[in-house]
Amino acid sequence: MALGSGWAVAAVAVLLQGVLPRVSQAQTFSFPLRQPEACDRHQFFDISALACAPCGAHQRQDARGTSCVCLPGFQMISNNGGAGIICKKCPDDKVLPKMAGIAFLVLLI
Numbered sequence: 001m002a003l004g005s006g007w008a009v010a011a012v013a014v015l016l017q018g019v020l021p022r023v024s025q026a027q028t029f030s031f032p033l034r035q036p037e038a039c040d041r042h043q044f045f046d047i048s049a050l051a052c053a054p055c056g057a058h059q060r061q062d063a064r065g066t067s068c069v070c071l072p073g074f075q076m077i078s079n080n081g082g083a084g085i086i087c088k089k090c091p092d093d094k095v096l097p098k099m100a101g102i103a104f105l106v107l108l109i
Contacts, residue, residue, distance in 0.1 A: 036065030
């Protein structure tokens with residue numbers, strides 16, 4: 001009986017020596033730390049991807065760096081966040097110099 005249990009202990013020891021190293025080697029991963037400041041003025045920091053992404057046509061990065069805004073002379077038509085912004089060119093005769101990019105000048109007659 002003592003001989004049988006000795007073989008069982010040895011068999012378990014061999015099994016554990018083969019299995020434990022594989023179990024203890026957990027997979028790790030890493031990615032470079034990016035921050036909004038790393039993006040240029042025609043990119044925004046996409047928080048879902050933790051990376052810089054390009055703004056659309058006629059757009060630049062907003063003040064926080066996490067979205068885009070229309071350039072001066074363009075009006076925002078829709079805003080779905082990030083690069084999901086559509087800008088439309090304002091008519092040249094309808095742009096207020098200090099409000100460029102924000103709104104058309106509304107002429108009331």
